[in-house]
Amino acid sequence: MLEEKRTNCHFCGYCCAFIASVEDGRVVDLRPDPTRYPYDERILAGCRRWRMNLDVLDSPRRVNYPLRRTGDRGSGTWERVSWDDALDDIAARLQKLADQYGPATLASAIGGPHASFWPLHRFMSLFGSPNNMGIGQICWNPRIWMDTITFGWTIEADIIMGYTETVFIWGTNPAQSDNSAFWRTLLAVSKADDMTLVVVDPRRTQTAAAADLWLPVRPGTDCTLALGLVHEIIEEGLVDQEFVHDWCHGYDELIEHVKPYTPEFVGRVCGLDPADVVRAAQLFGAARAAALVSGRGIDQTGESVAPTHRAICCLRAITGNVDRPGSCLMTERSDFTPEVDFEMSDALTPEQRATCLNTAHTPLQCFQGYDLVREQTEKLGRRLPMRYMTSALPDLVLTAMETGEPYRVSALIVNATNPLLTYADTHRVYRAFMKLDLIVVLDYYLTPTAQIADYVLPIAGAIERPIFQIHGGVANVGYGGPAAVEPYYERKTDYDVFRELGLRLGQADAWPDATLADAFARELEPAGMSWDEYCQTGIYYRQPAYEKFLEPGPDGSPQGFATTTGKIELASELLPKLGGQRLPEQGRRMRLCSDELIACAEQAGGVHLDMITGSRKQPYNASMYLENPAFRKKSPHPLAEVSAATAKRLGLEAGDTVELATDQGSARFVLGIARMRDDLVNVDYGWWHPEWNPDGAPRLGGMWESNVNCLTSCAQQEPLIGTWAYNAIDCVMTKVDEPLSYDKEPYPVDNAH
Ligand SMILES: Nc1nc2c(c(=O)[nH]1)N[C@H]1C(S)=C(S)[C@@H](COP(=O)(O)OP(=O)(O)OC[C@H]3O[C@@H](n4cnc5c(=O)[nH]c(N)nc54)[C@H](O)[C@@H]3O)O[C@H]1N2
Ligand SMILES: Nc1nc2c(c(=O)[nH]1)N[C@H]1C(S)=C(S)[C@@H](COP(=O)(O)OP(=O)(O)OC[C@H]3O[C@@H](n4cnc5c(=O)[nH]c(N)nc54)[C@H](O)[C@@H]3O)O[C@H]1N2
Ligand code: SF4
Ligand SMILES: [Mo]
Numbered sequence: 001m002l003e004e005k006r007t008n009c010h011f012c013g014y015c016c017a018f019i020a021s022v023e024d025g026r027v028v029d030l031r032p033d034p035t036r037y038p039y040d041e042r043i044l045a046g047c048r049r050w051r052m053n054l055d056v057l058d059s060p061r062r063v064n065y066p067l068r069r070t071g072d073r074g075s076g077t078w079e080r081v082s083w084d085d086a087l088d089d090i091a092a093r094l095q096k097l098a099d100q101y102g103p104a105t106l107a108s109a110i111g112g113p114h115a116s117f118w119p120l121h122r123f124m125s126l127f128g129s130p131n132n133m134g135i136g137q138i139c140w141n142p143r144i145w146m147d148t149i150t151f152g153w154t155i156e157a158d159i160i161m162g163y164t165e166t167v168f169i170w171g172t173n174p175a176q177s178d179n180s181a182f183w184r185t186l187l188a189v190s191k192a193d194d195m196t197l198v199v200v201d202p203r204r205t206q207t208a209a210a211a212d213l214w215l216p217v218r219p220g221t222d223c224t225l226a227l228g229l230v231h232e233i234i235e236e237g238l239v240d241q242e243f244v245h246d247w248c249h250g251y252d253e254l255i256e257h258v259k260p261y262t263p264e265f266v267g268r269v270c271g272l273d274p275a276d277v278v279r280a281a282q283l284f285g286a287a288r289a290a291a292l293v294s295g296r297g298i299d300q301t302g303e304s305v306a307p308t309h310r311a312i313c314c315l316r317a318i319t320g321n322v323d324r325p326g327s328c329l330m331t332e333r334s335d336f337t338p339e340v341d342f343e344m345s346d347a348l349t350p351e352q353r354a355t356c357l358n359t360a361h362t363p364l365q366c367f368q369g370y371d372l373v374r375e376q377t378e379k380l381g382r383r384l385p386m387r388y389m390t391s392a393l394p395d396l397v398l399t400a401m402e403t404g405e406p407y408r409v410s411a412l413i414v415n416a417t418n419p420l421l422t423y424a425d426t427h428r429v430y431r432a433f434m435k436l437d438l439i440v441v442l443d444y445y446l447t448p449t450a451q452i453a454d455y456v457l458p459i460a461g462a463i464e465r466p467i468f469q470i471h472g473g474v475a476n477v478g479y480g481g482p483a484a485v486e487p488y489y490e491r492k493t494d495y496d497v498f499r500e501l502g503l504r505l506g507q508a509d510a511w512p513d514a515t516l517a518d519a520f521a522r523e524l525e526p527a528g529m530s531w532d533e534y535c536q537t538g539i540y541y542r543q544p545a546y547e548k549f550l551e552p553g554p555d556g557s558p559q560g561f562a563t564t565t566g567k568i569e570l571a572s573e574l575l576p577k578l579g580g581q582r583l584p585e586q587g588r589r590m591r592l593c594s595d596e597l598i599a600c601a602e603q604a605g606g607v608h609l610d611m612i613t614g615s616r617k618q619p620y621n622a623s624m625y626l627e628n629p630a631f632r633k634k635s636p637h638p639l640a641e642v643s644a645a646t647a648k649r650l651g652l653e654a655g656d657t658v659e660l661a662t663d664q665g666s667a668r669f670v671l672g673i674a675r676m677r678d679d680l681v682n683v684d685y686g687w688w689h690p691e692w693n694p695d696g697a698p699r700l701g702g703m704w705e706s707n708v709n710c711l712t713s714c715a716q717q718e719p720l721i722g723t724w725a726y727n728a729i730d731c732v733m734t735k736v737d738e739p740l741s742y743d744k745e746p747y748p749v750d751n752a753h
Contacts, residue, residue, distance in 0.1 A: 006033065006535055007484035010462035011049040012621065013113045014038065014180045015469050017538045018050070020484035027057060027463060027485055036538035037479050038181055047179050048619040052628060053463060057488060061627060061690065062444055063458040064489030073434060074452040076696025083490065083500075086455055091504035093438050094127070094411060101408045103128030104355035107397050110134045111417025112622060116468070116516075119498040120415045121343035121387040126507045130348060130356040130367070131400075131409060134391040135422070137365065137723045138300045141389055144474065145364060145721060146309035148373055150569050152562030153382055154474045155316070155328045157291035159185055162194065164326035165287035168280075169199045170312070171222065171297020175206035177616035186210065196283050200225065201297060202612065203682060204675035213280060216677050218271035219612050220301045220728025223586035226311035228266030229281045231258040233318060238285030240320030247549065247560070248317050250571025250582070257583040269586075271677065285319055289326030292316060296614070302725030303587025303718045310572070310584035317568045323547050331475040332544045333382045335527035339473030342523060344510060345386035355407070357396040362722040363578040366390055369720075372574060380553075380562040385472045393722040394423055395714045401432035411438040415494060416459075420448040420700065421623040421686050424714040424724055426707055427665050442494055446694035447623065448703040457497055460487035465495075468520040468534075478524075479539040482517065482531075495519065580720050590716045590725040592662035593732055601661065606734030607650055609642075610677075611660070612727040613708045614685035623686035637740070638687035638706035640669035640733070646678045647671065650733075657736040662729070665710035668740055681733060683708045685726075689742055705741055 005020045007030075017036035021029035030053050032044045044050060056062070066086035067078040097105050106129045110117050117134075124132050147154045159167055167189050174183040189195045190210040199211035200222065208214040217225055233239060234255055244251050263274035270277075284290045292315070298308050321327035348367075358366035364373075370390050374383055400409040412433065423429050433439060433452055441453040450456045464487040467480025487493070492500075495516040502511050513519035521531035529540055545551075553559030560566040564573040571582045598608045614622075619631045626632065640658050647653065656671040660683060669683060676682060689702035704710065711731055714724040 005484035006481050007463045008467050008481045009050045009053055010467060013469065015467050015480045016044060017481060020463060022484055025485050027054060030054060036481065040181060043180055056461065057463060063446060063456050064491060065458055067456040069454050074697030076451060076694060087500050087504060090440055090455060091501055095505060097410050097437060101410060102355065103352065104131055104407060105409055106411045107131040107133060107409050108413040108415060109417050109419050110415050111422055114416040115494050118339055118342040119495040122510060123498040123502050125344045125347045126502060126510050127505065128348065128352040130353060130390065131392045131397055132387055133394045133397050134388060136388045136391040137721055138726065141365065142299050142305045142721055142723055143294065143309055144384065146306055146313060148377060148384060149572055149574055150310060150313035151330060152376055152380065154331050156331055157293045158326055158329040159189065159291045160326040161188060161192065164195060164289045164291050166196045166198065166283045166290040168284060168292040169207055170292060170294040171200060172293060172295025173201065173205040173207045173616060176618050179618065198280055198283055202677045202680055213276065215272055215276055215280060219610055220304055220589050221270040221586065222298055223304050223308040223311050223584055224266055224269045226308060226315055227258050227261040228263060228277050229284060230314050230318060231261040232263060232278055232281035233285035236282065236285060239318045243320035244318055247567050249565045249567040249569050253571045253583060254314060284315065289324060290319060290321045291327055297727060300726040301728040302590040302716060302723060305718050305723040306720050307581065307584035307586060314570050317570060323549060325546055329544055330548060332542065334473050334476050335542065336478060336540060337523045337526055338383060339385040339470060340383045343385060343387045357400065358393050361393060361396060362720060364720040365722050369578060376562045376564060380559060384474060388472055398428055398432040401435055410436055412436055414441040414449055418447045418449050418623045420703055421688055421707055421709060424709055424712040425664050426710045442497055445690065448688055448700040451694050451696050451700050458491040460491040460493045464488060464491065465493045466517045466520055468523060476542045481538045482535045578720060587718065590729050592664065592713055593730050594663050597661065597663055598732055601732035601734055604734050606732050608730060608732050610680040611683060611729050611731040613683045613712065614726050615682050623688060627690035637670035638684045639672035641672040641674040641682040643676050643678050644673050647673050652735060657739055659734050659736050660711060660731045662711040662731050664713050667705065667707050667710045668736060669706055670740065685709065702742060
């Protein structure tokens with residue numbers, strides 16, 4: 001019998017609604033469902049991924065049964081085992097390792113927002129390990145931390161057509177990274193006569209091309225630019241004096257601090273025309289309402305990351321663009337159970353917290369830092385998710401794996417990530433992982449990381465599992481919907497895996513919900529919405545109120561901001577306690593090339609260039625979707641892009657093979673030409689060959705050849721959070737007279753597991 005079932009795509013964080021036609025537990029057709037969130041079929045019309053859903057559900061490359069390694073680590077030989085055998089053995093081995101070295105011997109790794117990560121985090125909290133590595137330091141935390149330290153909570157853009165006058169898009173390219181309503185809004189902004197779009201990006205992206213003003217900033221100098229805008233806004237008398245007087249702390253200090261940041265100085269440092277800096281300041285400062293969205297271009301610049309976010313917060317504050325219509329809105333706490341309660345991080349005992357490796361290194365991104373900030377946010381009844389904000393620094397976890405110092409990290413759970421492609425310094429990650437006693441990978445495919453695991457556990461994906469996607473619990477929004485079918489073959493949801501491991505390790509009390517849908521229903525309960533009601537619309541959302549800082553607090557006077565002073569802290573009272581700056585100042589650039597390497601490359605006819613990596617490109621996502629033949633036909637090569645002028649100067653042409661190197665390692669790419677700053681190379685990330693047989697080391701799916709993370713490093717970090725750099729780094733580039741090897745390789749697919 002054919003049934004119509006509501007469900008959702010999850011090939012990006014947007015989780016669009018679909019109707020699945022289901023026959024005998026199998027999906028036979030899938031079509032967009034305009035009656036549920038995001039209610040906009042145009043998004044799907046512009047999306048190249050969603051039609052893959054049916055193929056992915058039953059791809060011959062999927063892992064369908066638990067696999068246990070039979071040969072040496074990375075041998076590429078597996079046996080199929082039952083779930084009970086796999087989970088019994090994993091639980092027993094984890095317990096043994098914890099008895100021997102302490103629970104912190106277990107580390108975990110997560111990646112982008114592919115799954116709900118609280119089940120893993122809950123498992124880790126109850127197991128007793130703080131060592132969850134994530135991508136937090138370089139993807140989300142910097143902004144969340146600095147917004148919270150400045151405003152007492154996080155902030156997001158509130159673009160109102162016809163009201164907001166200026167929109168700044170800073171270090172983000174939604175044209176490629178966010179195929180959603182947001183990109184459509186930006187297109188509308190760009191067309192509106194009464195709105196101005198300003199884009200800050202070293203590349204002339206599609207977003208930059210739509211802008212009224214494009215600032216092609218030199219990578220890593222955004223803090224200086226933001227301070228320059230603050231300076232100019234003050235000079236031109238565009239400050240919202242009343243707001244600053246009533247609600248900002250440290251304005252006089254800020255005035256002094258930004259004095260040197262004249263348009264000429266900023267132009268020199270940032271490689272911009274000073275007139276453009278002035279114009280941008282006027283556009284932001286004079287607007288009735290100005291909104292600002294930042295992204296990975298800022299988050300992944302190493303040492304400058306915290307000061308850049310702080311400077312941007314100051315820019316919003318002195319212009320009064322805080323919590324007012326059409327500007328930058330403080331989010332609300334969630335009505336549903338916040339992530340922090342579901343992850344159960346408070347279960348870690350003081351002794352277990354003391355094993356947190358970050359404590360001595362990154363005073364903000366650790367439990368003590370979290371507690372300091374929590375004291376502030378709790379004044380207004382809010383808490384950030386703890387696991388993300390305290391996530392362990394990969395540099396320290398990798399050292400513990402490699403050397404056993406300060407204690408032995410011997411086991412790793414990899415959940416929805418492919419660290420051999422996406423974590424910094426692949427050679428080091430590989431060396432460290434190869435030393436482990438136990439690696440368990442939860443994934444759909446035999447990724448390069450899965451190929452060196454002890455166990456690969458088959459995971460149910462979109463359509464086979466329910467979705468309640470929340471923003472780490474820092475906003476009052478959650479979206480998604482129900483599963484259309486039971487998982488195919490023997491796949492399980494991530495939740496089931498962590499619950500069943502937890503049950504084997506004495507965590508029964510913490511896992512009352514038999515299924516993920518039950519857990520989501522419980523998560524929604526405090527919001528007064530049932531799971532079924534939620535599934536009907538596919539969204540829980542409440543628009544935040546404006547000017548919440550004026551609402552009466554416990555004593556009847558305006559509640560203000562949840563900071564040390566109750567005001568917006570232009571000058572931070574909290575950061576100096578952690579060894580940070582009261583007022584922001586640009587950090588040093590991270591250099592990955594030694595003088596010897598540069599000299600050597602120059603001798604071989606190469607050059608030393610600025611490098612940015614990982615700029616998002618549809619239809620791929622990090623290391624995913626490269627197996628799609630249609631995608632590969634259209635976007636066949638891992639590219640290293642330079643401007644036409646740079647290519648000419650170097651005597652290179654589009655299509656040439658180039659080798660890029662740093663002190664960490666090298667990788668090869670095809671040269672592309674794109675509109676961007678000169679003397680800069682923009683390098684794709686995530687490239688491997690999922691179409692090759694997953695035959696283990698040394699090939700590991702062809703991941704060594706064009707993997708830009710063979711060049712990056714997490715060993716140099718921003719001092720408060722631990723952010724390393726994927727942008728604003730350097731490399732040497734030389735021409736190579738042979739094509740990339742995959743051009744010669746066959747594309748066999750015969751791995752049915
Ligand atoms: N297609 C696709 N979409 C994705 C993803 C994907 O892998 N593929 N990944 C998802 C994830 S995990 C994330 S975090 C988001 C990220 O989403 P975004 O933040 O929008 O990331 P990008 O699209 O790479 O845009 C970052 C921009 O910053 C610019 N940039 C680089 N260095 C600097 C700098 O120093 N200063 C400034 N001002 N700009 C700089 C780059 O040129 C680039 O255009 O995308 C999500 N969406
Ligand atoms: N050089 C460089 N490196 C970067 C970046 C960069 O810009 N430049 N960006 C960084 C950023 S912002 C991010 S977020 C990371 C992204 O890094 P990752 O998240 O590691 O990248 P993906 O390739 O998306 O890996 C996701 C893996 O999870 C699997 N998967 C998908 N959904 C699920 C699920 O629901 N459950 C399970 N168990 N598995 C699932 C997929 O099959 C895939 O193998 O990369 C970071 N690394
Ligand atoms: S926009 Fe994202 S969630 Fe929506 S259909 Fe496309 S890939 Fe799927
Ligand atoms: Mo990310």
